[in-house]
Amino acid sequence: MRNSPPKIITYLANLPLNLLLYATLIIPFALMIYLAFLAWNPAAGVNWWEAPFTGVNNFIRAFSDSRFLAALGRTTAFVVIVVTIEFFLGLALAYFMLEEFKGKKISLSLIIYPLMLPWVVVALIFYLFFQDYGPMNNVFLKLIIGESAQNIHWFLSSTTAFISLIIADVWQWTPFIFLVMYSGLSAVSKRLIEAAQVLGASSRTIFWRIQLPLIKPLVLIAIVLRALEAFKVFDIAYVMTGGGPGTSTETISLYIYRVAIEYHDISYAAALSLIVLVILVIVIRAFIWYSFERGVKR
Amino acid sequence: MDKLIVENLTKRFGDLFAVKNVSFNVKEGEFFSLLGPSGCGKTTTLRCIAGLEIPDEGRIIIKDRDVTRLPPQERDVSLVFQEFAVFPHMTVYENLAFGLKVRKTSKEEIKKKVLEIAETLNLKESLSKIAGRLGLSEKQRIALGRSIIVEPEILLLDEPLTLVDAKVKEAMRRELRRLQRDLKITILYVTHDQLEAMMMSDRIAVMDAGRILQIGTPTEIYEDPKKVFVARFIGSPTINLFESKLIREKDEYALLIKDREVKIHLGKTPERNVLSKCIGWKLIAGIRPEDIEISKEPEPGYHFSSTIEFIEMMGERMEVYLKLNEEYIRALTPLRTDLKEGDHVYVRIPLDKILLFDAGTEERIL
Amino acid sequence: MSQKIISKLTRYLVIIIFLSWILIPVLWMVTLAFKSYPEWRVAYFFPKEPTFMNFILIFEPKQIVGMMGATALVDPVTLPFINSLLVVGASTVLSVMIGFFTAYGASRYNSPGPFSLFFTLLTRMLPPATFVTPIMVYYSNLKLLDSHLGLILLYSAVTVTYGIWILKGFIDQVPIEWEQAALLEGASHLQVVFRVTLPIVKSGLVVSGLFIFLLNWAELLFALVLTNVQAVTLPVHISKYVGAVGQLYGPQAALGILSSLIPVIIGYLIQKHLVTAFTFGMVR
Numbered sequence: 001m002r003n004s005p006p007k008i009i010t011y012l013a014n015l016p017l018n019l020l021l022y023a024t025l026i027i028p029f030a031l032m033i034y035l036a037f038l039a040w041n042p043a044a045g046v047n048w049w050e051a052p053f054t055g056v057n058n059f060i061r062a063f064s065d066s067r068f069l070a071a072l073g074r075t076t077a078f079v080v081i082v083v084t085i086e087f088f089l090g091l092a093l094a095y096f097m098l099e100e101f102k103g104k105k106i107s108l109s110l111i112i113y114p115l116m117l118p119w120v121v122v123a124l125i126f127y128l129f130f131q132d133y134g135p136m137n138n139v140f141l142k143l144i145i146g147e148s149a150q151n152i153h154w155f156l157s158s159t160t161a162f163i164s165l166i167i168a169d170v171w172q173w174t175p176f177i178f179l180v181m182y183s184g185l186s187a188v189s190k191r192l193i194e195a196a197q198v199l200g201a202s203s204r205t206i207f208w209r210i211q212l213p214l215i216k217p218l219v220l221i222a223i224v225l226r227a228l229e230a231f232k233v234f235d236i237a238y239v240m241t242g243g244g245p246g247t248s249t250e251t252i253s254l255y256i257y258r259v260a261i262e263y264h265d266i267s268y269a270a271a272l273s274l275i276v277l278v279i280l281v282i283v284i285r286a287f288i289w290y291s292f293e294r295g296v297k298r
Numbered sequence: 299m300d301k302l303i304v305e306n307l308t309k310r311f312g313d314l315f316a317v318k319n320v321s322f323n324v325k326e327g328e329f330f331s332l333l334g335p336s337g338c339g340k341t342t343t344l345r346c347i348a349g350l351e352i353p354d355e356g357r358i359i360i361k362d363r364d365v366t367r368l369p370p371q372e373r374d375v376s377l378v379f380q381e382f383a384v385f386p387h388m389t390v391y392e393n394l395a396f397g398l399k400v401r402k403t404s405k406e407e408i409k410k411k412v413l414e415i416a417e418t419l420n421l422k423e424s425l426s427k428i429a430g431r432l433g434l435s436e437k438q439r440i441a442l443g444r445s446i447i448v449e450p451e452i453l454l455l456d457e458p459l460t461l462v463d464a465k466v467k468e469a470m471r472r473e474l475r476r477l478q479r480d481l482k483i484t485i486l487y488v489t490h491d492q493l494e495a496m497m498m499s500d501r502i503a504v505m506d507a508g509r510i511l512q513i514g515t516p517t518e519i520y521e522d523p524k525k526v527f528v529a530r531f532i533g534s535p536t537i538n539l540f541e542s543k544l545i546r547e548k549d550e551y552a553l554l555i556k557d558r559e560v561k562i563h564l565g566k567t568p569e570r571n572v573l574s575k576c577i578g579w580k581l582i583a584g585i586r587p588e589d590i591e592i593s594k595e596p597e598p599g600y601h602f603s604s605t606i607e608f609i610e611m612m613g614e615r616m617e618v619y620l621k622l623n624e625e626y627i628r629a630l631t632p633l634r635t636d637l638k639e640g641d642h643v644y645v646r647i648p649l650d651k652i653l654l655f656d657a658g659t660e661e662r663i664l
Numbered sequence: 665m666s667q668k669i670i671s672k673l674t675r676y677l678v679i680i681i682f683l684s685w686i687l688i689p690v691l692w693m694v695t696l697a698f699k700s701y702p703e704w705r706v707a708y709f710f711p712k713e714p715t716f717m718n719f720i721l722i723f724e725p726k727q728i729v730g731m732m733g734a735t736a737l738v739d740p741v742t743l744p745f746i747n748s749l750l751v752v753g754a755s756t757v758l759s760v761m762i763g764f765f766t767a768y769g770a771s772r773y774n775s776p777g778p779f780s781l782f783f784t785l786l787t788r789m790l791p792p793a794t795f796v797t798p799i800m801v802y803y804s805n806l807k808l809l810d811s812h813l814g815l816i817l818l819y820s821a822v823t824v825t826y827g828i829w830i831l832k833g834f835i836d837q838v839p840i841e842w843e844q845a846a847l848l849e850g851a852s853h854l855q856v857v858f859r860v861t862l863p864i865v866k867s868g869l870v871v872s873g874l875f876i877f878l879l880n881w882a883e884l885l886f887a888l889v890l891t892n893v894q895a896v897t898l899p900v901h902i903s904k905y906v907g908a909v910g911q912l913y914g915p916q917a918a919l920g921i922l923s924s925l926i927p928v929i930i931g932y933l934i935q936k937h938l939v940t941a942f943t944f945g946m947v948r
Contacts (some may be wrong), residue, residue, distance in 0.1 A: 008853055009768070009854075010773075011855075012765040012768075013765050013766050013768060013769020014769065016765075017784075018780060020758075020820060020821050020824065021780065021783060021821055024820075025821050025822075026783075028798040028801075028802045049799055090853060096678045101675065109684065109935060112931070113690075115938065116924075116927045117882075118923060119882055119899075121920050123906075124902055124919070125690060125693045128913060128917060129693075130418075131705075133705050135692050135903065139688070171685070174943060179938060179939050179943075180943065183939045189383070191383040192383050194370070194377075195384075195385075196396070197350070197369070198350070198370045200371045201400050203834075209670040225943060228789045232791040234792070235781065238884070240907050251886070252791070253793035253794075260796070260800065260889070266800075266801060273794040280789070280794075281786075284789065289561065
């Protein structure tokens with residue numbers, strides 16, 4: 001790599017990107033910080049630059065906003081549950097897919113299809129799936145509990161609604177974890193596996209003591225990326241349950257959206273957004289720091 | 299007692315025969331080498347013995363057990379790979395202990411054995427280090443150690459010295475040999491380096507194109523090659539080989555090399571009945587450079603004279619290129635100051651060192 | 665030997681179960697799309713009288729009112745579909761282009777500072793809901809609300825990061841000696857980029873382009889907030905169908921199929937590169 005880039009390259013590499021970022025994102029970000037300290041009611045026909053300054057009121061309000069805190073907690077719980085399930089399912093699937101067998105190629109193509117579908121479509125699919133007359137009730141429940149199973153009105157009870165969201169997310173994203181682990185595991189050098197075999201290790205031992213440990217960094221990346229993505233959950237909540245019944249499946253993205261769009265409480269929404277952003281950035285930094293520290297130790 | 303018996307081993311990859319009808323035995327405590335150029339099937343044979351490939355035909359018997367179709371885990375062999383394949387994420391200790399752990403050996407027993415092996419292989423200070431970070435030499439010792447520690451019936455090595463520096467190679471060769479003798483391990487060693495095989499082995503099997511051409515001790519293979527290929531493969535510098543014809547003059551035989559260029563009188567030799575059959579046949583005569591005698595004066599019994607085209611210095615020896623028609627015959631002599639390029643010299647070939655081959659296959663006289 | 669058979673059976677069992685789990689929900693939607701009104705609420709899968717009616721309905725919803733007395737009208741899907749194509753297509757091209765140049769600078773010269781690069785990653789890691797609010801205000805002042813341009817710019821900004829990281833990986837693999845050789849022969853830096861590097865990473869352009877297209881095609885939140893009538897995209901349209909209109913299950917299913925066609929094709933095309941794409945090129 002050379003050290004002094006020619007002028008034109010610098011321009012091309014920096015200008016368009018910066019232009020785009022500043023114009024579309026960075027300015028709004030700055031705006032958001034300002035907005036959060038206002039008491040602005042756009043419905044009153046006031047412009048934001050005319051709105052009164054209100055200090056940290058919005059932030060204080062946020063901390064006693066039970067709906068906000070509930071949404072945060074709920075979303076976090078969602079992330080933890082979903083990522084855990086997807087991790088184990090993905091791992092198990094990767095384990096079984098590792099060896100050659102008939103129909104492996106087709107299976108592989110099919111397994112990753114859910115990832116391609118737009119979240120909205122997945123939401124739609126499961127909206128239809130969980131209908132009273134849908135297959136969830138008529139096929140799966142009957143399979144698991146038996147003919148006498150009562151139809152569950154999935155979207156009418158908060159627990160089942162939450163579960164339906166979990167199922168939809170797991171359905172779509174398990175293939176992601178699977179894919180990452182599968183590519184990682186397959187990439188483990190064949191020689192190492194052969195060496196272990198000759199030393200007497202069974203394929204299970206090889207999986208647990210050789211392949212898995214070798215893909216640890218990969219798994220970490222996959223889990224972090226998945227968790228961050230899961231935290232954003234909006235589409236399925238919006239389309240499938242609308243946050244309901246009541247607010248029992250209202251994720252944090254959905255809540256902020258509501259505050260801004262349905263309640264027109266822009267400055268409060270801005271404050272909430274900032275709080276969430278700060279929390280996330282702290283978490284991300286902590287995580288990077290944690291994994292680097294371990295890296296140095298080893 | 300035979301530790302390993304390989305019978306008629308055949309392995310195909312598609313239409314290609316990697317190994318064809320290979321058979322040999324390895325005795326207990328023996329250092330046996332499979333020697334041959336790349337692609338000759340030696341590694342495939344080794345992998346079949348280890349269980350990493352299943353042969354199409356033939357049998358493999360290890361200490362009276364037919365293991366031909368058994369998976370590698372159940373064969374009680376160990377394999378040291380060319381790339382060593384140490385487990386990079388484990389410590390040296392864990393690498394060494396791996397095979398024992400799999401066999402459910404007790405912790406104390408494992409500790410004892412690992413320390414022993416680490417002592418022998420000079421790995422004691424590295425025991426807690428991560429194997430992936432170490433250098434080639436350590437990795438090799440780790441690979442060796444973890445293979446030996448499980449006390450296999452037979453230790454297989456796949457060209458373990460190929461990736462090693464030339465200087466280190468010598469030391470390692472000696473180490474291996476010593477280790478083998480001290481621990482009384484049966485070794486099957488695969489290599490393409492004939493010097494290596496000659497130096498370390500009790501017996502060698504020379505392979506080419508999937509077949510075994512000859513099995514014997516290093517001396518046997520060197521002095522009594524049964525095929526042209528074997529003669530050519532063994533020995534450094536390479537043997538001189540010429541087309542030749544046998545003629546009979548009255549009561550004596552003479553060997554014509556390169557169409558009358560050189561005539562070697564064989565006189566009345568004891569092998570006359572063998573010779574008599576080959577009159578007029580196309581033959582290949584071989585003579586090793588180290589056997590050729592050069593003198594500045596016409597000694598009695600010299601066979602032909604020639605000019606020195608070229609001398610290549612090799613330390614305490616020199617390789618002398620003598621012109622013969624359009625080709626060279628190479629001779630290897632100890633360092634002599636009386637020979638220079640351009641000199642006219644007289645050459646003598648000891649009759650008992652001539653190797654005669656039928657232009658297709660075997661050898662006749664020594 | 666029976667151990668082997670047991671593990672083989674387990675494997676097949678697990679995989680078959682998983683595959684049916686993947687396929688059944690989709691099957692349900694697909695069969696629903698071909699069911700006529702009376703069959704919308706049945707429990708069985710395959711329609712007894714398959715029909716294309718639903719597909720027609722989503723393009724000409726006026727017929728719905730007459731049929732079922734639904735009180736809210738929904739617009740035909742034609743406009744959202746075209747809008748989606750336009751907006752997603754344009755923003756993809758923009759993302760890839762900017763991504764390419766930025767990646768080139770990043771690969772060869774460490775050019776854009778770590779701030780910009782980290783910022784681009786952030787845009788992807790943080791929930792869109794957390795920064796859509798000011799953008800809405802911002803666009804409203806700039807008269808960019810409900811505009812194609814507004815969406816295009818935003819979509820590009822948010823997905824350019826994928827373009828950068830994926831393409832950087834591809835550019836890293838182009839031997840720098842080739843570029844240096846071209847320079848020695850008198851080519852200008854720009855020519856080197858376009859004549860030497862670009863052709864080699866063509867497949868990278870395709871992969872990042874297709875992947876970004878996939879992501880943008882699915883984008884709901886921003887479109888929901890920032891569009892209204894003119895620049896409405898397909899995902900917004902779908903959400904309208906499910907929320908406001910009532911239980912038009914058949915057309916909903918048909919809509920789902922329509923929206924999935926392009927993503928499915930893209931998915932098939934970039935199968936091999938999925939892992940690289942999804943993990944920002946961190947995994948190869």
